[in-house]
Amino acid sequence: MSYTILVVDDNRDTRENIRELLDDNGYQSIGAGNGKVALEMIESKSPDGIILDMNLPEMNGWRLIRRIKDRIAHGLLVIIITAYGDIQMAVDAIKVGVYDFFEKPFNNDKLLISLKNGLEKFEIQKELNTLKSKGLSKIVTADDFGLSRIIKKVLDDARKVARTNFSVLIEGPTGSGKNLLARYIHQQSDRRKGPFINVDCGTISGTLIESELFGHVKGSFTNAYCTKEGKFVAAHGGTLVLDEIGNIPLEQQVKFLRAVEDKKITPIGSNQEYDVDFRLIVATLENLEKLIAAGKFRQDLYYRIAEFTIKVPALVDRQEDILYLAQRFIRHSNHNLNKQVSTEINESVSEKLLSHTWHGNVRELQHVISTAVLLSKNEISSEYIIFRNPSNHNFGITDPLKIPYQKGIALKEDMISNLERMERLYLLKALELADHNKSKAAEIFGIDRKNFYLKLAKYNLN
Known part of the structure; x- marks a missing residue:
């Protein structure tokens, strides 16, 4: 395949030398001497890649990059020379x-090496985007999570454990992307061509969980009108993901432990034992260690399912991902709703998104953006950023404050956790308003500098 590369440089000699180098190595090259002409050529010629000088007349490199941001996200390769x-x-x-x-x-x-490697990488990305747009694939990439340092660490851990057969425990608040991470681990593993089976234990009554996981034979209990294959067998050769495993009754956890340890299962009502081969991933928002202390979860089962633990952070703890994810959701919503709303986020919308506490995390952000795209025409305005849940800026006595309750965990502990998260958010806001001048931030926050520094240390904000 012959790729078309646009060379953008106001120095004619440099531009033509690069074009000659590209032509000699099998590429088709086109050239532009300023950013404005380059933008026109990008729109009319749709090159596969751009070699871009930054110091350009009429429209500099940064302005051009901002104008073609959506194209870059969809596979346009850009290499800067300056x-x-x-x-x-x-x-x-x-x-x-x-x-x-x-x-x-x-x-x-x-x-030339960078250009070759980049085009290969972006060609794969284009194929993935095409599959996603056609609804033919549920491929998950690192781009689906964010760019923050904390989420990159999560993904790095996920890639490392994906190459093993370790059972993985994924902890994190509701809507934070635990299931998305589980799918990412599966697709990064040697089992990626096998089945990916997801079971939400939180939506199945305790009496039916055994049948759902192990299966049953016809007539083994009332209403067992036919033989049913369990999820352990369905996941053979692939990955089994269990949501909210704490919902499995204590008396059934022994049988579950044996299935995980020995990879052998016996359906309800059967004397036949079956060998199964699956990788187990458990996703939970519950604190299993506290359930163990309360006598509601077996300690030996916990150690078996938590061979490797990954904690997915709340969205409020990785604020640098909020606008990035918002732009991705705008693009997705544009496709789903057949709209062309700009992915540019203005200052008022940005401030509103960044000041929200996101109790529903990434899932809530996606819903908020989808609604905003539906209501908008050309650009999202702040009036279309509509929050359905209580946040740090709209708490009041008329707010329907929803308080989740997890069995075995005292409400007081959940309250303390939420108060600490709120305090951390206000500290970040004070730093932002003070342009990270800590003395000024302490004054804005309303406490003396010494205690402000102690709070920064408490939340690792130094």
């Missing part, structure tokens, strides 16, 4: 989707 580069510029470029960064003068061979 005589005025620094580390911060490189970091900022990578954050917005630029593939690579070279300072002039650059090594031709390294540029």
Whole structure:
């Protein structure tokens, strides 16, 4: 396949030298001397990649990148070349989707290698995007989670454990993306071609969970009108994901433990034992260790399912992902609703999104953005950012405050956790308003500097 590469540089000699290098190596090249012409060529020629100088007349490189941000997200390769580069510029470029960064003068061979590798990577991304847009695939990529350091650590752990057969315990608040992470682990593993079976134990009554997991034979109990295959067998050769495992009755946990340890199951009403081969992933918002202390969950089962634990953070604890995910949800909603709302997020919308506490986490953000896209015409305005749940800026005596209750966990402990999260959010807001000047932030927060520093240390905000 011959790729078309747009070379954008106001220096004619540099531009033509790069074009000659590309033509000699099997690429089709086109050129532009400024950002405005480059934008027109991108829209009319749809190149596969761009080699872009940043210091351009009429429209500089940064402005051009902002204008083509959606194209970059959908597989347009951008490599920056500049005589005025620094580390911060490189970091900022990578954050917005630029593939690579070279300072002039650059090594031709390294540029060609980067171009080849980048096009291969972005070709795969285009294929994934095509599959997703056709609804033919549930492929999960790292881009679906965010760009923050904390979520990158989560994904790094997920990739490491994916290559093993360890049972994985994924903990995190509701709506934080636990099931999405489970699917990501499955697709990164050697079992990716096998089945991916998800069972929500929280929606199945305790008396039916055994039948759901182990299966049953016809006539084994009332209403067992036919033989049913259990989820352990359905997941053979693949991955079994169990949501809210704490809902499994204590008396059934022994049988469950044996199935996980020995990979052998016996359906209800049968004398036949079956070998099964599956990877177990457990996703829960419950604190299983506290359920153990309350006598509601077996300790030996906990150690068996928690060979490797990943904690998915709440959205409020990774604020740098909020706007990134919001833009992704705008693109998804545009496709689903057949609309063309801009992915640009103005200051008032940004402030509203960043000041919300997101009790429903990523799921709530997705719903909020979907509603906003539905109501908007060209651009999302703050009036269309509608929150359905209580947040830090709309608590009041008329608010229907919903308090979830988990068996075995005192309400007081949940309250303390929520109060600490709220305090952390207000500390972050004070730092933001003070432009991270801690003395000024302490004054805004309303306490002396010493105690403010202690609070920053408590929440690892130093």
